[in-house]
Amino acid sequence: MNAEFIINGKSKILSFEPDERLLITLRNHGYTEVKNGCLEGVCGACVILLNDKPVNSCQVLTASAAGETITTVQGIGTLHAPHIIQEAFVKVGAVQCGFCTPGMILVAYALLKENPDPSEEEIKLTLDGNLCRCTGYVKIIEAIQLAGKQLRHRQHKG
């Protein structure tokens, strides 16, 4: 099958099998920044934003997402133009192996968009669906707090 998607702001035609999951389709088309950690819908490594909402792409049938807007971690910032959240993750040491990181960052991005000043408890609740075995979550929470602060500061300055 073929269908059109808006991926990271660009219109793309992707081909896929009728029963294929979005994670597999995206990876097959080179979006390897979306990671496969379990394919069970539990680890959150495969998180993307589907119409701005974080979802586990391994639990989405590609066909059902046809025409929708998809954002991967590269859609919010790249190596040459990183997003504040990505920089905050690096600064405080929230990236160890980096395998959980794209999913974590997208979840953080969606959270901070809705709630620019989340409490530690709110951050923890939001990250509940993303496993990280390296960091113990401590510095990830810290990174999101820092990014929130910087984003608020930037908004303030206009």
Next chain:
Amino acid sequence: MKNFSRIGKGEKKIDGLPLATGSLKFTDDFVVKDSLYLALLYSPHAHAEILDIDDTEARKSPGVVEIFHYKNVKPILHTTAGQGFPEPSPYDTVLFDKKVRFVGDKVAMVAAKTKKEAEEALKKIKVDYKILEPLFDPENAMAPDAPKIHSLDCYATIPVTYDPNKNLAAEVDIAFGDLEKGIAEADIVVDEIYHTHYASHCAIEPHSVKTFFDEMGRLVIISSTQVPFHVRRIVSRVCDFPLAKIRVIKPRVGGGFGAKQEVMLEQLAAWATITLKQPATLILSREEVFRSSRTRHPVRTHLKMGVKNSGDITFLEMDTLLNTGAYGTHALTVLSNCGAKVLPLLNKIENLHFLGRSVYTTLPVGGAYRGYGATQGYFALNQHLDILSRKVEIDFIDFVKKHHIREGETSKIFEVLGEGKEGVKQVVKSCKLDECMDWCASAIGWQEKRGKHITHGDKIRGVGAAVAMQGSGIPLIDMGAASMKINEDGSFNLDVGATDIGTGSDTILAQIAGEVLGVRSDKIIVLSSDTDRTPFDVGAYASSTTYISGGAVKKCAEKIREQIFDVAITMKKWDRKNLVLADESVKNKKTGEGVPLSDIAIFALYTQEQFQIQASASHTSPESPPPFLATFVELDVDTRTGKVDLIQAATAVDCGQAINPILVEGQVEGAVVNGLSYALVENFVFSSQGNLINGHFKDYKLFTSVDIPQIKTHIVKSYEETGPFGAKSVAEIGINTPAPAIANAIYDAVGVRLYTLPFTPDKVYTALKRLKTYDY
């Protein structure tokens, strides 16, 4: 404290932003054109002989290119442990055997054009099994009538006790002093049995490998591995393929924790590529990781210790039984470390006996797992210290301070017990365990809370502590090497065999080189772990990278420094003794003049007596300085449900001089949270037939962000004179303390002593019910 320019700074990980923006590649992110997909068929039985395999139907299945099993793959005995040479784990494994030894043992492998086709074909392979009696209880493994798991062809490649006829995969027996005397002198003897359980490493990236032939006809293996050089050596032997024709590349690795020291998949994919002359991809599913890869060895520790009323310990007797599962991977070395990394802590004990046995069962296979035996041993020892100190009415902290090894002291254990062979004599040169304990005590409010049983509703509060040491590499065994060269702009290439699996070792090695050469890390271009391009290194295990590989980088950079000085002297006729490297220049301390490194490089490369400033260096160590660490936890026990609620966990570490404090904290936090999770929620649940029934993330609970208590981490000031810029190791040690600290805190709260992990609510509740009154 020394004055450093790059050491001790929380520099950003050099691969941090490329990872955070998703541009760096992990194994499965590489596109290998026309790759075949491999899928494995696993045994549904715990113990069975394969009478026949009929693959006729499967071969007709669409897309199938080949099916491998015992009938068409040469059986070469080996171990998948992924260790140095000679390998200390027994050779008891072949690629495909006529026998299966646990539910999840591999039976056959399909190579097909797509993953789906490979998986479809698996269903069509017919296997005729003759079911054999399983062996699930390690306590029974050595009984004369126990089923034999391995044939007598299996062998150990080093002179150690190995007896497959008794299901004995390894044995260690050391003693000194006079045990009888120690027992006679004791006023109080405490004798208990402790059990630690199976666990999965849960690296979020599953085991992955891709193999193909390059344009020169050489076999390239891209692998999510901790040990690229061992992979090359082992694949060459198992696949009977020349080592010179193999190149192993380690891209980014999504966590290892010991799981990816195992060389398990590389030989399978290599076999497929070599025989079919086509690229191959083998990526495990999460369920396969749980069922068929490696685990933490479950251990039963029978510990007996005597004290005088004064608190002096008169003897220690430890009997360790390790369940290695179906294969003896790390059976000897993890077993050794249950004693070797644990007992030196109490170095004043004069009468001691350590007996360890590793036995085969028909259960999942143990392997290297962060902590590596120390986790299992400290679970018992720390609870014992808590029990003993309470009996002699000395505070836990004071009791540990009275007995633990100190600077300038040694332990007989260092000498008599190494990793699978005799150890190496060493004197501890840095030990700040007292400072670690004191910091933790004040961080969690030990004095105010210990023994107070603060109660609110059904919940009773307790605090508990645990301490540990580890090592820094394996002395006289581990080796790391580095090479460097200068470029025209005064930047340097640093090539290391050391294997960054997410720990940040590329970054700290750049910091070490930068410190010597007076440059920022962004002037150091690091290339690591490519067997064609970088020098050798044993890999990322045994907490060796900072200390061993870091030592190699430091030596190498010092050689470069001398060559830079040579050029400066030729250029300026300066006196060597006045020269230093700082701010990307050679500086003359006397005159205040300087020459930029870029001028030095250009002079050497283009101007006069032309040569490439370059060097290489290797490093091994005759000692393995232990880091020390303490963890104190505060928790509530819900007496109505048995649920344990963690309030906070404070950990302080003496890892020598921290090269990068942010990365050190990250290692400690990750290890501690993994340890807390292991203690409370992680567990393998087996059916009566030995089938793992919770081998998915859905059912195998591990801590998420909402489960963590307040985590406090502290690095105490310390300096290890034998380490690169004062550093010791840090990666493993933090996982040893959470479980015993929780056990001790539960006791502090409600007077219940739990000897068997994990501490699930039902277990705590049952133990509580057995107590008629709370008897503290």
